Amino acid sequence: MDRIKEAVKVLHRDGLVVYPTDTIYGLGADALSDEAVAAVYEAKHRPLAKPISIAVSDRDMLAALAVVTPVAEQFIEAFLPGPFTVVLKAKKVLPETLTGGTGMIGLRIPDHPIALELIREFDGPITATSANLSGGKDPVTINDVHVRYDLLIDAGRLTGLPSTVVDLVDMRMIRPGEKFDEAAAFLRKIRCD
Numbered sequence: 169m170d171r172i173k174e175a176v177k178v179l180h181r182d183g184l185v186v187y188p189t190d191t192i193y194g195l196g197a198d199a200l201s202d203e204a205v206a207a208v209y210e211a212k213h214r215p216l217a218k219p220i221s222i223a224v225s226d227r228d229m230l231a232a233l234a235v236v237t238p239v240a241e242q243f244i245e246a247f248l249p250g251p252f253t254v255v256l257k258a259k260k261v262l263p264e265t266l267t268g269g270t271g272m273i274g275l276r277i278p279d280h281p282i283a284l285e286l287i288r289e290f291d292g293p294i295t296a297t298s299a300n301l302s303g304g305k306d307p308v309t310i311n312d313v314h315v316r317y318d319l320l321i322d323a324g325r326l327t328g329l330p331s332t333v334v335d336l337v338d339m340r341m342i343r344p345g346e347k348f349d350e351a352a353a354f355l356r357k358i359r360c361d
Contacts, residue, residue: 171321172282176289178318179204184211186299186313187286188323189278191251191331191346193307194223195315196286196294202263208295209265211316214302220266221253221274221333223296225287230275233259233293239358240336246354249279251327251346253296255335266295276331282323298330306330 175185175196182204185196195211197204199222209216224230227244234256236244243254258266258273267273276296278284287294298306299313307313308328310320332345339355341348 171319172285172289175286175319175321179290179294182207183318184208184316185286185294186307186310186315186317186320187283187294188280188321188326189223189276189283189296189331190249190280190327191278191329192326193299193310193313194278194283194294194296195299195317196223196296198290199262199266199293199295202265205263205265205295208297212297212300212302214297216265217268218302219268219270219272219274221276221296222262222266222293223276223278223283223287224293225284226277229287229293230277233262234273234275235259237336239339242358243334243336243351243354244277247347247351249277249284251279251329251331252276252351253331253333253343255333255337255342257337272335272337274333280323282321286321 253274330345332348333343
């Protein structure tokens with residue numbers, strides 16, 4: 169059985185999967201399961217007040233989970249899949265725990281074939297938080313992964329820069345990462361229009 173099929177079985181059992189993205193290794197769990205999301209917080213020793221972003225395989229899945237404004241649609245069209253996390257208003261279908269009580273959710277469409285295949289085969293969103301202890305070093309190789317997990321998919325060394333986080337509700341940059349300048353230029357243009 170290949171690793172993707174094994175990983176999907178783990179996700180369906182509310183288990184945790186370490187998977188590669190276009191930036192760093194992520195800790196994946198069923199984003200629609202309260203139990204799986206709780207397991208991610210526990211594995212990372214992450215405070216419940218801190219939101220956890222999710223990964224989706226396409227724009228349709230993203231739109232089913234968050235409110236996509238015309239400006240957000242422009243950004244998504246221009247930059248995703250890619251090394252960006254977009255912050256949007258969460259729809260009620262998501263566990264409130266994921267939003268950290270903010271009502272907002274970070275979403276990624278990672279530009280990595282393994283991540284996209286995993287999400288497509290699972291047929292649902294998975295958590296997209298880094299596979300590290302909260303506040304720890306970003307995992308660029310499997311040797312950097314120090315959280316509990318049920319299955320790990322090794323894809324070698326990754327780029328190592330985290331995703332750039334862009335708040336498309338308040339139109340602001342939250343965290344610099346890969347291709348930060350491109351996203352910042354987009355927001356500047358939107359503000360000027």
